Amino acid sequence: MRAPEGFLLGGIKREGIGVGLIFSERRCAVAGTFTENTLRAAPVEHSEEVCDRGVARGVIVNSGHANAMTGEEGYQDVLRTAEAIAELMGAPEDEIVVCSTGVIGERPPVDKIVRYAREVWEDIGPTERHVREFSRAIMTTDTEEKIALYEGDGWSLLGIAKGAGMIHPNMSTMLAFLLTDVGAKPKELQMWLRDVVNDTFNMITVDGDESTNDSVVLLANGSSNLKVGSDVTITEFQRALEEVCTELAEKIVRDGEGATKLMIVCVHGASNEVEARRAARAIASSNLVKAALFGENPNWGRIGAAVGAARVDVDPDELRIAFRSSEGEIVTYEGGPVDFDEEKAKRVLSASEVEIVVDLGVGDASARAWGCDLTYEYVRINAEYRT
Amino acid sequence: MRAPEGFLLGGIKREGIGVGLIFSERRCAVAGTFTENTLRAAPVEHSEEVCDRGVARGVIVNSGHANAMTGEEGYQDVLRTAEAIAELMGAPEDEIVVCSTGVIGERPPVDKIVRYAREVWEDIGPTERHVREFSRAIMTTDTEEKIALYEGDGWSLLGIAKGAGMIHPNMSTMLAFLLTDVGAKPKELQMWLRDVVNDTFNMITVDGDESTNDSVVLLANGSSNLKVGSDVTITEFQRALEEVCTELAEKIVRDGEGATKLMIVCVHGASNEVEARRAARAIASSNLVKAALFGENPNWGRIGAAVGAARVDVDPDELRIAFRSSEGEIVTYEGGPVDFDEEKAKRVLSASEVEIVVDLGVGDASARAWGCDLTYEYVRINAEYRT
Numbered sequence: 001m002r003a004p005e006g007f008l009l010g011g012i013k014r015e016g017i018g019v020g021l022i023f024s025e026r027r028c029a030v031a032g033t034f035t036e037n038t039l040r041a042a043p044v045e046h047s048e049e050v051c052d053r054g055v056a057r058g059v060i061v062n063s064g065h066a067n068a069m070t071g072e073e074g075y076q077d078v079l080r081t082a083e084a085i086a087e088l089m090g091a092p093e094d095e096i097v098v099c100s101t102g103v104i105g106e107r108p109p110v111d112k113i114v115r116y117a118r119e120v121w122e123d124i125g126p127t128e129r130h131v132r133e134f135s136r137a138i139m140t141t142d143t144e145e146k147i148a149l150y151e152g153d154g155w156s157l158l159g160i161a162k163g164a165g166m167i168h169p170n171m172s173t174m175l176a177f178l179l180t181d182v183g184a185k186p187k188e189l190q191m192w193l194r195d196v197v198n199d200t201f202n203m204i205t206v207d208g209d210e211s212t213n214d215s216v217v218l219l220a221n222g223s224s225n226l227k228v229g230s231d232v233t234i235t236e237f238q239r240a241l242e243e244v245c246t247e248l249a250e251k252i253v254r255d256g257e258g259a260t261k262l263m264i265v266c267v268h269g270a271s272n273e274v275e276a277r278r279a280a281r282a283i284a285s286s287n288l289v290k291a292a293l294f295g296e297n298p299n300w301g302r303i304g305a306a307v308g309a310a311r312v313d314v315d316p317d318e319l320r321i322a323f324r325s326s327e328g329e330i331v332t333y334e335g336g337p338v339d340f341d342e343e344k345a346k347r348v349l350s351a352s353e354v355e356i357v358v359d360l361g362v363g364d365a366s367a368r369a370w371g372c373d374l375t376y377e378y379v380r381i382n383a384e385y386r387t
Numbered sequence: 388m389r390a391p392e393g394f395l396l397g398g399i400k401r402e403g404i405g406v407g408l409i410f411s412e413r414r415c416a417v418a419g420t421f422t423e424n425t426l427r428a429a430p431v432e433h434s435e436e437v438c439d440r441g442v443a444r445g446v447i448v449n450s451g452h453a454n455a456m457t458g459e460e461g462y463q464d465v466l467r468t469a470e471a472i473a474e475l476m477g478a479p480e481d482e483i484v485v486c487s488t489g490v491i492g493e494r495p496p497v498d499k500i501v502r503y504a505r506e507v508w509e510d511i512g513p514t515e516r517h518v519r520e521f522s523r524a525i526m527t528t529d530t531e532e533k534i535a536l537y538e539g540d541g542w543s544l545l546g547i548a549k550g551a552g553m554i555h556p557n558m559s560t561m562l563a564f565l566l567t568d569v570g571a572k573p574k575e576l577q578m579w580l581r582d583v584v585n586d587t588f589n590m591i592t593v594d595g596d597e598s599t600n601d602s603v604v605l606l607a608n609g610s611s612n613l614k615v616g617s618d619v620t621i622t623e624f625q626r627a628l629e630e631v632c633t634e635l636a637e638k639i640v641r642d643g644e645g646a647t648k649l650m651i652v653c654v655h656g657a658s659n660e661v662e663a664r665r666a667a668r669a670i671a672s673s674n675l676v677k678a679a680l681f682g683e684n685p686n687w688g689r690i691g692a693a694v695g696a697a698r699v700d701v702d703p704d705e706l707r708i709a710f711r712s713s714e715g716e717i718v719t720y721e722g723g724p725v726d727f728d729e730e731k732a733k734r735v736l737s738a739s740e741v742e743i744v745v746d747l748g749v750g751d752a753s754a755r756a757w758g759c760d761l762t763y764e765y766v767r768i769n770a771e772y773r774t
Contacts, residue, residue, distance in 0.1 A: 036698065037692065037695035037696050037698075038694075038695045038697075038698055038699065038700070038701055039691050039692070039694060039695030039701060039703060039706075040695065066688075068688075068691075068692075069688070069691050069703060069706075069720070069723075069724070070723075071703060071704065071722075071723055103688065104688030104689075104691060104692065105687070105688055105691075105720070105724040106724075210692075210695075210696040211692060212691070212692055212695055287674070287765075287769070288769055291765075291766055291769035291770045292769065292770065294766065294770045295769070295770030295771050297770065297771075300492070301453075301455075301456070301490065301491030301492050302491075304426050304455075304456050304491060304492075304599070305424065305426070305455075305491065305597075305598060305599055307425075307426060308424035308425045308426030308427065308597075308599055309424050309597040310425075311423065311424075311425055312425060313425070314425055314426060316426060316456060316458060317458065319426075319456075333456070333492070335458075336456075336457075336458055337456070337492040337493075374766055374769075374770075375766060376763050376766050376767075378674075378678070378766075379678055379681065379761055379762060379763050379765075379766060380763075382674070382675055382678035382679065382682070382761075383678045383679065383681045383682030383684065383761075384682050384684070
């Protein structure tokens with residue numbers, strides 16, 4: 001594994017404070033999607049402006065302090081950070097993306113962060129070690145690194161994410177950085193990124209728990225001398241984006257605090273895509289479904305109730321609900337309750353990755369959502385964690 | 388305690404099947420609000436039709452089988468039940484409200500239910516014993532009876548509810564029956580009921596977990612010979628409805644499965660009522676806030692994140708977040724983080740009833756929502772419970 005051509009990375013973490021840097025030897029086209037939380041953090045405001053202009057040279061991420069709900073002073077902290085990093089990278093400060101993750105309401109220790117950044121800068125590079133150092137520097141409650149790589153013919157797309165899902169947003173904002181050495185226009189990148197984020201990262205985020213800092217940033221520096229639309233087909237690039245983001249999304253959910261199982265909800269037969277997405281998210285975010293999964297309990301009634309509560313069009317006579325895993329498949333409802341083999345159901349649900357497959361029976365639209373089980377450990381972590 | 392004039396009640400429960408009856412000596416004006424779950428149960432369809440016509444003579448409730456997702460056969464079961472009870476009560480079947488609560492996907496054992504109903508009918512009455520028998524017959528996972536009484540001058544309003552909140556819908560649908568001996572027109576009753584339900588029962592129900600069977604039914608038989616609008620002021624009647632429904636709503640939340648604390652969320656300073664309600668519900672239904680409450684942890688950052696995720700208008704410079712209980716009050720954020728006394732915070736949060744008071748700082752609208760904490764016991768109950 002190696003960073004795409006022309007990207008250098010690095011990071012350090014010390015005493016709960018982490019600093020990660022991404023630098024591109026050439027100016028990049030940049031796109032981003034950011035949290036819609038109305039109390040979003042100061043760095044999000046700044047980074048969205050950078051993405052709106054479409055040009056970036058580098059990224060600084062600090063972990064430990066979210067810099068959310070910190071007012072005007074917090075925004076000044078972002079500008080000071082961007083200025084210092086811009087000087088380091090020899091670029092204007094409005095080309096520096098700034099991301100923070102950590103405790104809400106705490107201002108970042110800018111001087112210390114800049115000092116750490118200078119140290120990282122001394123040893124920045126493109127190798128696997130550098131990529132992993134960046135990855136580890138931005139982690140908070142994560143227990144595993146989340147890295148995904150797509151290798152094209154003469155180009156690549158590298159994704160690095162952090163976040164333990166929708167599960168603990170104020171310490172584990174979801175951040176994802178996507179680096180590619182193809183060339184592309186910022187407006188196109190933005191369009192492709194938005195589509196893919198809607199189908200991946202946004203399908204693991206539950207409304208009520210959206211963080212103040214969630215950010216996904218895509219940088220394309222063109223260092224491979226290949227362009228999307230001519231040398232690389234748009235279809236291939238979109239597929240690469242989708243693959244990398246799907247892999248990162250699954251890794252985030254799997255690392256959900258206290259989670260023991262990955263739940264993949266596949267909704268088919270919806271009357272339109274909006275309803276398919278709503279139904280899939282409703283199932284994946286239902287505490288009752290999540291607790292039943294933890295108990296390895298094929299409770300299809302709760303899935304039905306979640307679908308109905310999502311207010312989507314559904315034909316009870318055509319509705320189908322099934323569970324699927326490496327251990328096989330059981331159908332529990334098919335136009336009516338189905339007598340199923342309890343022993344087999346137990347086996348299917350005992351797998352560490354369980355698919356819930358629901359056909360609403362009214363149309364052709366489908367959607368997928370990712371979730372995890374609700375466990376004692378989740379309650380323990382979140383009851384004990386102190387702001 | 389006694390039923391309002393002209394109402395007779397009764398109930399029995401045997402081997403997991405309960406049957407409760409409400410009978411009015413006179414025909415009643417009736418109003419109802421029902422779940423908007425698109426997979427709502429067969430009895431809900433029937434009872435809504437009764438309420439649309441505005442006239443009812445009696446109610447039958449069966450517990451143990453939800454009769455949801457049971458198709459056309461389930462609907463026929465409702466009609467057979469209504470016919471049998473209508474015969475018993477000497478009324479047309481379209482004046483019989485039918486409510487069910489229990490396991491989704493199971494048809495009710497109609498013959499047994501009718502047999503039980505005949506037995507209840509033999510000993511139906513207006514005394515406290517009869518009211519309690521009805522209450523116990525309709526309970527499922529409830530651990531306590533939920534009864535509230537308003538006594539006016541020469542009239543009364545009795546409320547009886549069941550349900551362990553939004554916490555376990557397929558065994559504990561929320562049902563509430565409100566009986567009064569004043570006279571009123573069905574259309575007015577419907578209007579008043581809808582308003583009060585919006586501010587009470589609907590503020591304890593979280594979208595994603597709305598049951599297939601939730602129903603609130605208000606019966607007014609006029610047996611006191613007092614009319615709302617002339618003998619009893621509309622204001623007093625509305626206040627009585629609000630008091631009774633608030634008391635029942637709090638009792639339902641307090642009895643939430645595994646709950647150890649009642650959370651009352653008061654949102655002020657919202658730009659309009661819709662946003663006030665949305666913010667209050669978002670806080671009360673956030674797993675992170677609920678787990679923090681269980682841990683007696685004054686985690687205001689999570690409250691801020693929930694407010695922001697609810698996409699409501701809020702001024703961070705005017706925002707105020709406080710915790711209040713019988714042990715005092717602590718302000719944790721007031722235009723910025725506030726240094727507060729950790730010891731006092733611990734004391735405030737140790738109470739069994741905790742208010743979270745949030746001022747959004749942008750307007751005059753307010754709303755209240757009720758919730759409970761998220762506990763190990765909640766996970767245990769819902770992981771182990773088998774459909």
